[in-house]
Amino acid sequence: MALPTDHLVDIDRKTGEYVQGWPRIKQSIETILTTRIGTRLMRLWWGSNFINMQDKPGNEETLMTGMMAAISAINTYEPEFKVSRVSVDSFDSSGEITITVEGLDLVDAALKRMKTTI
Numbered sequence: 090m091a092l093p094t095d096h097l098v099d100i101d102r103k104t105g106e107y108v109q110g111w112p113r114i115k116q117s118i119e120t121i122l123t124t125r126i127g128t129r130l131m132r133l134w135w136g137s138n139f140i141n142m143q144d145k146p147g148n149e150e151t152l153m154t155g156m157m158a159a160i161s162a163i164n165t166y167e168p169e170f171k172v173s174r175v176s177v178d179s180f181d182s183s184g185e186i187t188i189t190v191e192g193l194d195l196v197d198a199a200l201k202r203m204k205t206t207i
Contacts, residue, residue, distance in 0.1 A: 094196070095195075095196070096109045096110045096114075096169060096196050097109070097113060097114065097168070097169060098113070098163035099113045099117070099127045100114060101116065101136055102116060102120075103153060104177045107125040110196075110197075111194060111197075111201060112184070114167060114169055114170050114194065114201070115203050115205075117166075117167050117170075118163055118190055118203065118205075119207070121136065121137055121162050121163055121166050121167065122137055122139045122162070122163075122181065122188070122201075122205075122207060123140055123184065123198075124137065124139060124142065125137075125138075125140050127140065128155065133164060134160065135165075137156075137158050137159060137161070137162030138162070139152070139155050139158040139159040139162065139207075141155075142154065142155035142180075142186065143184045143186060143207075144184070146182050147180040147181075150165055151161055152177050152180065154175070154185075155177065156175045156177060156186065159172075159175045159190070160172045161187065163190065163192075168195075169195050169196050170192050170193070170194060170195065170201070171174070171192050171193045171195055172190060172191070172192040173191050173192045173193060173200075174189075174190075174191040175188065175189070175190050175191075177190070178187045178204070185206055185207070186206065186207050187205070187207075188204070188205060188206075189202060189203070190202070190203050190204075190205075191205075
């Protein structure tokens with residue numbers, strides 16, 4: 090299987106400008122993790138169950154289930170990125186989850202890391 094030589098191009102959700110490369114991948118990962126399955130009208134199958142852990146207790150089972158949901162969804166729906174590790178950095182009572190996603194940018198063949206609060 091031949092790998093693409095150029096990154097996909099998308100529209101930045103905040104500015105409306107074109108976005109490509111690592112910024113586009115980060116935006117895509119954030120969108121995947123914050124979209125509940127069944128909420129997109131034309132793509133009911135698209136999204137992840139990661140966001141469902143916000144309403145659950147912060148025990149080990151919930152954290153592991155959330156991390157596995159994040160890995161599965163990102164590897165399924167983001168064609169330019171392969172997850173190697175996901176860690177939940179903080180999980181507080183207000184519902185905010187800080188997560189770190191690490192993996193390989195398949196186009197640049199470079200290891201990348203992003204940290205975001207959802």
